[in-house]
Amino acid sequence: MPSTPAKTRYELTYWPIPFRGCFVSYLFAYRNEPLDERDDYEEISDAQELPTRRQAIPFVGPPTLLDRETGQSLSQMPAIVLYVSPDLNLLPDGPFAQATAMKILMDCNDVLMEICRYNGSMMWERDDWIAFRSERLPRWMQVFEEMLRRGHVGAEHVSYSDIAVYALFGNMIRCLPELEPVLLQHAPGVHAHCKRIGAKASLAAFVADQENDYGVTYCGGQIEESIRRMLALDSAITPNR
Amino acid sequence: MPSTPAKTRYELTYWPIPFRGCFVSYLFAYRNEPLDERDDYEEISDAQELPTRRQAIPFVGPPTLLDRETGQSLSQMPAIVLYVSPDLNLLPDGPFAQATAMKILMDCNDVLMEICRYNGSMMWERDDWIAFRSERLPRWMQVFEEMLRRGHVGAEHVSYSDIAVYALFGNMIRCLPELEPVLLQHAPGVHAHCKRIGAKASLAAFVADQENDYGVTYCGGQIEESIRRMLALDSAITPNR
Numbered sequence: 001m002p003s004t005p006a007k008t009r010y011e012l013t014y015w016p017i018p019f020r021g022c023f024v025s026y027l028f029a030y031r032n033e034p035l036d037e038r039d040d041y042e043e044i045s046d047a048q049e050l051p052t053r054r055q056a057i058p059f060v061g062p063p064t065l066l067d068r069e070t071g072q073s074l075s076q077m078p079a080i081v082l083y084v085s086p087d088l089n090l091l092p093d094g095p096f097a098q099a100t101a102m103k104i105l106m107d108c109n110d111v112l113m114e115i116c117r118y119n120g121s122m123m124w125e126r127d128d129w130i131a132f133r134s135e136r137l138p139r140w141m142q143v144f145e146e147m148l149r150r151g152h153v154g155a156e157h158v159s160y161s162d163i164a165v166y167a168l169f170g171n172m173i174r175c176l177p178e179l180e181p182v183l184l185q186h187a188p189g190v191h192a193h194c195k196r197i198g199a200k201a202s203l204a205a206f207v208a209d210q211e212n213d214y215g216v217t218y219c220g221g222q223i224e225e226s227i228r229r230m231l232a233l234d235s236a237i238t239p240n241r
Numbered sequence: 242m243p244s245t246p247a248k249t250r251y252e253l254t255y256w257p258i259p260f261r262g263c264f265v266s267y268l269f270a271y272r273n274e275p276l277d278e279r280d281d282y283e284e285i286s287d288a289q290e291l292p293t294r295r296q297a298i299p300f301v302g303p304p305t306l307l308d309r310e311t312g313q314s315l316s317q318m319p320a321i322v323l324y325v326s327p328d329l330n331l332l333p334d335g336p337f338a339q340a341t342a343m344k345i346l347m348d349c350n351d352v353l354m355e356i357c358r359y360n361g362s363m364m365w366e367r368d369d370w371i372a373f374r375s376e377r378l379p380r381w382m383q384v385f386e387e388m389l390r391r392g393h394v395g396a397e398h399v400s401y402s403d404i405a406v407y408a409l410f411g412n413m414i415r416c417l418p419e420l421e422p423v424l425l426q427h428a429p430g431v432h433a434h435c436k437r438i439g440a441k442a443s444l445a446a447f448v449a450d451q452e453n454d455y456g457v458t459y460c461g462g463q464i465e466e467s468i469r470r471m472l473a474l475d476s477a478i479t480p481n482r
Contacts, residue, residue: 052387057344060351060384067337074340076347078319083340096308099315099324103298106317110301118359143301146293 007068008034010084013044014063017220018175018210020112021063023105023167024080029206030163030197031088061119078105081160090160100152101161104144108168111140112219115172120223129230137179138186144169145187154193165190166197174207175218178231248309249275251325255304257282258461259416259451261353262304264346264408265321270447271404271438272329302360319346322401331401341393342402345385349409352381353460356413361464370471378420379427385410386428395434406431407438415448416459419472 010028014021016039028035038044044062052058056066059075065083066073074080082102085091092101114136117124124132144165147153153165169190173180183191198204218224251269255262257280269276279285285303293299297307300316306324307314315321323343326332333342355377358365365373385406388394394406410431414421424432439445459465 052383053390055387058384058387058391060348060381070337072337074337074344076344078347079340079344082343083336086336095324095327096311096313096315099320102323103315103317103320106319107301113354113359118354118362121359122363140301142293143299146296146299149294150299 011036011066013038029203032202085160092159104161116219123226141187148189170194175216252277252307254279270444273443326401333400345402357460364467382427389430411435416457
């Protein structure tokens with residue numbers, strides 16, 4: 001009798017876009033470790049509407065992770081990252097480095113929340129976008145740049161937070177290339193870091209596959225249309241910006 | 242010569258309200274361990290405007306923590322909680338329990354973000370508030386209630402996430418008592434859990450001191466006025482709700 005084929009241990013469920021899910025999937029891709037992904041919109045919508053008693057893990061929004069080895073599930077991206085990182089050798093050593101990695105991941109999460117206007121709770125208006133693009137986003141970029149300058153990003157031993165910075169800014173400039181000059185201006189070291197992380201062959205192949213599946217969809221929905229409308233207006237005003 | 246008095250190891254800096262800072266300070270209060278707190282509005286505003294190179298930790302918003310033993314600083318509430326919890330014996334054992342604690346903390350963080358309309362990015366409008374109070378907030382409460390029913394909240398060994406649930410809902414119903422019936426209706430177990438955690442003498446004394454200093458200020462600013470306006474309208478319509 002043939003033995004049962006080894007199953008992939010982890011299953012990640014997230015909307016059919018990279019946005020928040022790629023903070024998990026890129027970790028596996030970077031290490032070239034298998035990860036099953038589910039991205040069916042209807043299935044996710046149904047799961048998130050279930051009574052909490054019937055949910056594998058009581059949750060409000062994806063991503064969720066199933067650990068097939070234990071049958072246990074998790075929600076909340078930073079919790080999932082914490083859970084999978086040790087086995088992927090992506091957790092830094094020592095309490096301060098580990099807390100700093102979490103600080104960087106939370107900073108990434110905050111930038112995602114700000115650019116997508118809190119999961120699309122409101123659309124971009126011109127004045128707010130201009131303030132975001134010319135002040136708030138540059139400030140965030142400078143925060144990451146300074147973290148890199150101090151060695152908390154881009155250390156020799158790659159950490160989940162290094163990949164998170166790539167998931168944030170690498171994905172942002174891939175999907176919204178109009179923002180690449182902003183990153184180059186305010187965080188050239190972070191830009192170089194993203195190129196370095198993204199050059200890892202297994203990760204590059206994974207991102208190419210994702211682009212094949214999802215194109216350059218960023219956060220999706222009306223809020224993505226709103227971002228793209230703002231970027232188009234920016235270009236109309238300052239073509240070389 | 243008298244020896245130098247032992248300095249308190251940690252210094253937490255946060256706005257003069259409990260809101261997000263109490264997820265850290267309540268951990269120390271629960272264990273009756275010393276924590277120095279700085280809450281000067283001007284000082285914090287100045288620090289957050291500094292060029293990132295001159296910040297103890299590059300950050301966008303408080304809380305920040307200084308570890309006087311190492312001279313190192315951190316920002317981002319969940320990172321600070323991760324850092325201080327082991328020494329306070331508030332980190333659960335094992336990777337899954339640790340990840341689950343982080344999931345609970347992130348859920349708390351999301352509820353804070355939603356009730357304060359993303360740090361006051363917009364004010365409450367009537368329809369949105371009614372949907373929040375009657376659907377979204379109850380759903381969140383049910384998520385916590387189910388986590389409690391499954392033993393992830395309220396286990397015998399108290400974890401930082403148990404105190405986080407108290408920091409979220411205990412503080413919410415203390416400052417906004419109109420929401421206590423909502424919690425009792427949708428998460429009676431969580432309500433009882435908050436009473437239990439809040440009954441710890443050292444924590445109760447700390448919360449009483451905070452109320453002395455800050456009254457029942459919740460998130461502060463215009464957004465708190467907006468919440469209170471909504472609650473007043475709710476009472477006018479449904480006095481017994």
